[in-house]
Amino acid sequence: MKVITVIPAFNEEKTIGKVLDDVKNYCDNIIVVDDGSVDRTFEIAKQYGVKVIRHIINRGLGAALGTGIKVAFLDNADYIITFDADGQHRGEDIPRLVKTAEEGSFDVVIGSRLIDSKGMPLTRRLANWTGNFVTYFLFGIWVTDSQSGLRLFNRKSAEVLNLKSNRMEVSSEIIKEIKVNNLKFKEIPIKAIYTDYSLSKPTGQGFIMGLKTLWQLILQKISK
């Protein structure tokens, strides 16, 4: 059984090393997708001897995930994990995702930060809830954490996953794809680590970013 972790990274030189140190203990291979970073993300990731795919320009989270999942699939992963590069996830949750998928033969397992949301700042909780609501409203599927970056895909789901989104709206699109393709999925509680650093970063989408994401999702919905 081969577990490959995909880490999309855009300007994460401060955290990528720590994340790789942690993650490497819990999977067979790691693929970092450097999404056009202008800092030392690429060089640092390279030093760890993991596979690093570089986007020559920044294309956004959705594009980076698409690239990573494609490469992991071609590398014959049985399970593909997506893992944020900002240090908010714990590597030890990876085996839990895999175990859940194995035991329940789930196609997709999502680590939800909101089943047990102690420690999550109120503004984040509100933002995530808004994301969930929008996802439900547009795609008709309710999840507790539609914006989570920690997910597992098996080969079947990685193959049928048709991600068109380039940016943050990809998280909701994945949920939509689960529904459209009738994938068997489960959410398990995970703990998110909120450091000053991860909170200062606008990757957890700021308000304006959130509006843009909403707009993209609506466009996706009507241009179908």
Added chain:
Amino acid sequence: MLIQIFIIIFVLFALSRALLRFKKNEIAIKEFLFWLVFWVAVSVAVLLPQTTTLLANLVGVGRGADLVIYISIVAVFYIIFRIFVKIEKIEQDITKIVREIGLKEEKEKH
């Protein structure tokens, strides 16, 4: 009225451009005919405004000028929508290219 003269001068200019591009084989005959009909219709609307009123009354709009504006707004919205869809497509194409370059770079190193 002065505005009529201005618009007609512009129509003639636009038509001459279309004709020129058609002669140079840059646009197809279908496209040229479309623009020809379009600009002739504009000329008629400008020179004989009462014809638009006639049309407007036919569909239940009071004034010809109103009808023209209604149609224009609908057309503009449609065009904006088309452009959005097109941009989205281009965005996805750019991602495909960037992805392929990344994969190629990686393969060459191994």
